[in-house]
Amino acid sequence: MRVVIARCSVDYEGALVAHLPLATRLLMVKADGSVLIHSDGGSYKPLNWMAPPCKMVELEPDDEEREQGVASVWLVQHAKREDHLRIRLHEVISDSSHDLGIDPGLIKDGVEAQLQALLAEHIATLGDGYTLLRREYATAIGPVDILCKDAAGATVAVEIKRRGDIDGVEQLTRYLELLNRDPHLAPVQGVFAAQVIKPQARVLATDRGIRCVTLDYEALRGQDDTTSRLF
Structure with missing residues (x-):
């Protein structure tokens, strides 16, 4: 799992159009390919996400984005639909990767x-x-x-x-x-x-x-x- 804390803005296009203005957020890239964007509130639910199958590539910002202070761009494209996320990273505060291994799954009770x-x-x-x-x-x-x-x-x-x-x-x-x-x-x-x-x-x-x-x-x-x- 890759865990990034960054100042970023996010644009989603698919069944609808959604925009997250520039703010500091937690970005998670999981081994199954999913990408999730979290804030410091809202409990466990991400602000936006892309579920697998999808592919993420890191791009150089275009001229307009560079003028706005964008350092790098994540483009997350769903494999079966036109849905995509464009995550513009202005500043990366922390970037780390961790191998969590195979999870045994939830042991259910009740x-x-x-x-x-x-x-x-x-x-x-x-x-x-x-x-x-x-x-x-x-x-x-x-x-x-x-x-x-x-x-x-x-x-x-x-x-x-x-x-x-x-x-x-x-x-x-x-x-x-x-x-x-x-x-x-x-x-x-x-x-x-x-x-x-x-x-x-x-x-x-x-x-x-x-x-x-x-x-x-x-x-x-x-x-x-x-x-x-x-x-």
Whole structure:
């Protein structure tokens, strides 16, 4: 991971146009290719970012940028869409790189872990003919909650959350991109399952061909007669 603290401005062009004026920010370039721009506030969410697959190149500023005090430019281009970030660095305060190694992934506890166990036990909740392959299927970027097969024999990766938001969809997207490189598994479909799925997450999942499933925890535990709802 490359971690840079710099005075910079950022312009994004894609589905919309967005601009971050000149300020001191934290720039993160991860091994999976993603680039994230953080401020000192806003909790864990970046101000802007580019998710993989994407490519970053460092350029010399043009004449106009150089006159404005730009020392270097990062151009981050998405591989499958026209989306791109242009990050203009005026001053680099700190620039370091670190090898974090392979992360073992989040060890889940509480409701999400219980949802995973219950859904694995009742995998037909996802549809008739579904069969379980494995829970916590290991990948180089972390474990997939559930790997299963649908009635037609296609591989399905399932990401389970208590509250489903955009970050969960992004996480599943990264898993799917990696799994679909494996000829023994591809093509791999995605299911985003949660007790509550935020509207923005549902829109993003649908746009990426990921099916959303709303889970009823009490029904999965068999405490009432309500079946899990599929949307």
